[in-house]
Amino acid sequence: MSVSSAPTTLDVSQTASIPFGRLVRVELRKLADTRAGRWLLIAIAALTLLVLVIQLAVVLGQDLHPKYIDFLQGMNTPMGVLLPVLGVLSVTSEWSQRTAMVTFTLEPSRVRVIAAKFVSILIISVLALVIGVILGALANVLYGAFSGNTVVWGSAGKFAVYYLLLYVFGMATGFAFGALFLNSPAGIVIYFVYSFVLPTIFGIAAALMNWFESLQPWIDFNFSQSPLIDGTIAGNDWAKLVVSGVIWLVVPLVVGVWRIRRAEVK
Amino acid sequence: MSAAAVPVTLDVTDTAPIPFGRLVLVELRKAFDTRSGRWLIGVTAGLALVADLLIAIVLAVQDEKLQYGDLVAGAAFTCSVLLPIVGIMLVTSEWSQRTAMTTFTLEPRRMRVISAKLLAGVLLTAFIIAFALVVGLLCNLLYGVLGGSLDWHFGWRGFGAFIATQTMTMIGGFALACLLLNTPAAIVGYFVYKWMLPVIFAFGSLMAWFEKISPWLDFQSAQGYLYEDPMTAERWGQLAVSGFIWLVVPFVIGIWRIRRAEVK
Numbered sequence: 459m460s461v462s463s464a465p466t467t468l469d470v471s472q473t474a475s476i477p478f479g480r481l482v483r484v485e486l487r488k489l490a491d492t493r494a495g496r497w498l499l500i501a502i503a504a505l506t507l508l509v510l511v512i513q514l515a516v517v518l519g520q521d522l523h524p525k526y527i528d529f530l531q532g533m534n535t536p537m538g539v540l541l542p543v544l545g546v547l548s549v550t551s552e553w554s555q556r557t558a559m560v561t562f563t564l565e566p567s568r569v570r571v572i573a574a575k576f577v578s579i580l581i582i583s584v585l586a587l588v589i590g591v592i593l594g595a596l597a598n599v600l601y602g603a604f605s606g607n608t609v610v611w612g613s614a615g616k617f618a619v620y621y622l623l624l625y626v627f628g629m630a631t632g633f634a635f636g637a638l639f640l641n642s643p644a645g646i647v648i649y650f651v652y653s654f655v656l657p658t659i660f661g662i663a664a665a666l667m668n669w670f671e672s673l674q675p676w677i678d679f680n681f682s683q684s685p686l687i688d689g690t691i692a693g694n695d696w697a698k699l700v701v702s703g704v705i706w707l708v709v710p711l712v713v714g715v716w717r718i719r720r721a722e723v724k
Numbered sequence: 725m726s727a728a729a730v731p732v733t734l735d736v737t738d739t740a741p742i743p744f745g746r747l748v749l750v751e752l753r754k755a756f757d758t759r760s761g762r763w764l765i766g767v768t769a770g771l772a773l774v775a776d777l778l779i780a781i782v783l784a785v786q787d788e789k790l791q792y793g794d795l796v797a798g799a800a801f802t803c804s805v806l807l808p809i810v811g812i813m814l815v816t817s818e819w820s821q822r823t824a825m826t827t828f829t830l831e832p833r834r835m836r837v838i839s840a841k842l843l844a845g846v847l848l849t850a851f852i853i854a855f856a857l858v859v860g861l862l863c864n865l866l867y868g869v870l871g872g873s874l875d876w877h878f879g880w881r882g883f884g885a886f887i888a889t890q891t892m893t894m895i896g897g898f899a900l901a902c903l904l905l906n907t908p909a910a911i912v913g914y915f916v917y918k919w920m921l922p923v924i925f926a927f928g929s930l931m932a933w934f935e936k937i938s939p940w941l942d943f944q945s946a947q948g949y950l951y952e953d954p955m956t957a958e959r960w961g962q963l964a965v966s967g968f969i970w971l972v973v974p975f976v977i978g979i980w981r982i983r984r985a986e987v988k
Contacts, residue, residue, distance in 0.1 A: 462943070483893070494906075494909070497909070498912070501912075501916075503918070503948075505920070508924070509924065509927075512924065512927055512928050513927065515931060516928065516931055517925060518932045519930075519931050519932075520930055520931070532927075532939050535920060535923055536920060539916065539919065540912070540919055541913075543908075543912050547908065554820075582802070591762060621961070635743070641760075642908045643760060643809075643907045643908060644760070644763070644905065646908055646912060647809055648808070648913060650805075650911075650915050650919075651767075651771075651805065651806070654919055655771070655805050659775060659778075662779075663778065663782070665785075666782045666786065667782060668782070693825060714731065721931065
């Protein structure tokens with residue numbers, strides 16, 4: 459009985475790795491199945507419906523002539539403000555709720571987890587677009603039925619692509635800020651400063667300095683997204699979108715992913 | 725040795741209660757001395773400074789007119805966005821950082837803690853206002869040094885309105901925080917209230933019947949009137965009614981909730 463016990467080893471070489479699809483499903487569930495995520499989704503849906511109902515009441519009461527894109531624009535206000543918060547929380551909640559330990563123990567390849575999170579917010583963007591397009595169409599049809607005016611659709615397919623880009627940009631920017639700060643309040647506050655305070659400062663600077671006015675579309679991501687919102691994007695607007703997007707979306711995302719790879723999980 | 729152990733009692737009848745001033749000092753320190761609080765106040769002050777420096781330098785170089793009041797307004801706008809978040813975190817961080825247990829054990833009378841927090845929030849508002857005045861002063865001097873002609877014109881009306889609106893904004897954030905007791909929820913709720921609600925109100929006001937009642941509901945527009953135009957009795961009334969809806973009601977429900985909330 460003096461034999462020292464052999465060190466126990468666990469042979470996991472035969473265990474299949476977690477399929478990526480399952481990771482994505484888990485991340486999607488984390489977005490919808492937590493108290494914060496569920497309430498945020500409920501708030502987005504409720505505010506979107508509220509805006510749409512008010513808009514419909516206003517255009518009918520005032521005898522206005524809205525087009526399909528006007529309804530999409532109306533819904534973009536609540537969705538554009540709140541969807542990015544979901545993007546922030548999808549990353550930061552792992553740290554604030556201390557679930558990162560479990561998540562990264564079950565799947566130690568952190569980049570795969572981040573990729574799954576990113577895919578899950580892309581799926582939410584597509585869902586938001588589908589819901590938005592359907593609700594907008596419904597509002598437009600109702601408008602036509604109640605007012606008796608001709609319903610204007612415009613290039614509905616093109617608008618759908620533009621708004622998908624808007625939702626993806628918004629959620630991805632929130633995601634990038636979340637990865638950069640790894641802290642829910644900090645990520646949310648900085649995102650709102652970026653989307654509400656910064657445009658004001660850029661606007662003042664552009665009004666005061668001519669050289670800055672011509673520079674602004676290239677470095678102000680909020681500004682360069684506005685042609686997507688009104689559906690008039692053309693020519694070098696796309697180039698401006700890419701350049702400013704690199705500054706505010708790609709750079710924070712890369713730095714944030716680098717940070718998550720090295721961050722202490724506690 | 726068979727006697728039952730005498731229950732130990734702690735006689736605290738002679739211990740003096742914690743003075744209110746000390747509670748306020750502690751709450752102020754919580755706002756400054758935590759990582760989130762320090763960064764938030766640092767970013768607020770930094771943004772205000774950058775905005776004013778930009779205005780002063782650019783206007784001086786371009787030879788345009790600038791008044792002291794403009795600089796104070798510039799700093800004030802920047803501060804007003806982030807200041808309420810300090811108020812929110814004063815309340816919610818007790819729950820999110822789980823310090824509520826310690827806080828309410830050391831001072832079990834929750835209302836005293838809440839009052840101390842509220843006073844700390846108002847003191848911070850005063851501090852930010854003083855900061856805006858000083859930064860404006862320095863940047864105005866800079867504008868003079870760079871060749872602009874100094875103009876110390878300062879609208880007292882605007883200043884009074886600024887103090888009033890800043891304090892109400894801070895208390896608004898505080899009330900929302902008491903209501904939700906959760907940092908991200910309160911911050912998001914506050915931004916929805918501040919940036920989205922005005923859009924919805926403006927939009928709804930296109931309908932005649934809503935336009936009539938909207939001044940009585942829209943707290944932010946009602947506050948805007950403090951800056952300009954004569955404050956008629958009706959405007960004061962609208963301020964009171966909308967303030968009751970957006971400030972008093974959430975505050976009362978929030979305090980009721982904190983008094984009963986489980987401290988965990």
